[in-house]
């Protein structure tokens with residue numbers, strides 16, 4: 001049995017779909033408020049729980065052979081990105097789980113102090129490595145699926161909002177490729193107890209993204225490019241009313257102000273380890289919109 005946490009998220013949903021396409025048994029951890037109907041229709045066993053509850057994690061991990069942890073918090077890094085993963089790992093040890101796949105983030109090891117999520121990811125990585133479990137840690141760059149709402153706004157208006165430096169580099173990864181790699185990590189001997197940076201086929205600048213949208217949707221881009229200090233000013237203002245939200249925005253600030261890309265050598269190594277050809281962003285978008 002595979003346990004997938006974050007099963008209703010962009011990545012988790014794709015992992016559950018692919019596991020079910022291979023007719024593998026899946027327990028999908030979901031909240032009662034989540035949209036899990038599609039996963040149930042595909043034959044996943046839905047486990048209703050809350051990752052903030054250790055007893056739910058203890059129940060969900062019973063009789064499980066493999067765990068793929070894909071959940072993410074948005075704003076509650078302490079409880080969801082950190083504590084829920086520590087509880088998952090402890091219960092994985094107690095239940096003699098054979099392999100634990102953890103979705104971290106590219107740059108988790110760079111010590112970004114402004115981002116609670118990056119710090120949580122790194123602490124979980126360290127805990128997992130020391131746990132004695134067989135593991136694979138994947139450190140992806142930004143997901144292509146994150147860009148879909150921006151692509152749709154671009155398709156309808158031509159407008160693209162680019163905050164900060166357009167020259168910063170990124171390796172947007174196809175969320176479907178990442179799902180494939182997460183599953184293959186369990187059966188690929190050379191992925192055991194390894195950490196992999198995961199990016200797409202090409203190194204892009206953030207300014208390339210509206211140009212790719214322009215190619216896909218055949219329209220001229222109108223790029224609105226406010227400088228980062230405007231975001232910082234807004235964040236400081238928010239801090240006066242809601243200090244917790246100001247802290248959470250630290251992760252977005254980290255993402256906007258730094259480069260997150262994989263080197264060509266890292267992508268070649270990834271492709272050869274998992275026998276996969278990473279998808280270009282334009283191809284991901286064309287594939288996605290051709291199905292609609």
Ligand SMILES: NC(=O)c1ccc[n+]([C@@H]2O[C@H](COP(=O)([O-])OP(=O)(O)OC[C@H]3O[C@@H](n4cnc5c(N)ncnc54)[C@H](OP(=O)(O)O)[C@@H]3O)[C@@H](O)[C@H]2O)c1
Nearest residue numbers: 006007008009010011031034050051070071072105142143
């Ligand atoms: N998106 C990116 O660009 C990116 C880049 C690098 C790394 N990552 C990492 O990759 C992973 C997957 O990201 P994603 O974008 O697919 O995530 P996502 O779409 O934001 O989904 C988050 C998932 O976590 C679940 N969740 C949150 N709190 C929960 C709780 N208390 N109990 C049970 N489930 C809970 C959500 O359930 P609901 O459906 O109920 O909300 C959802 O299924 C995350 O660990 C993220 O940090 C993401």
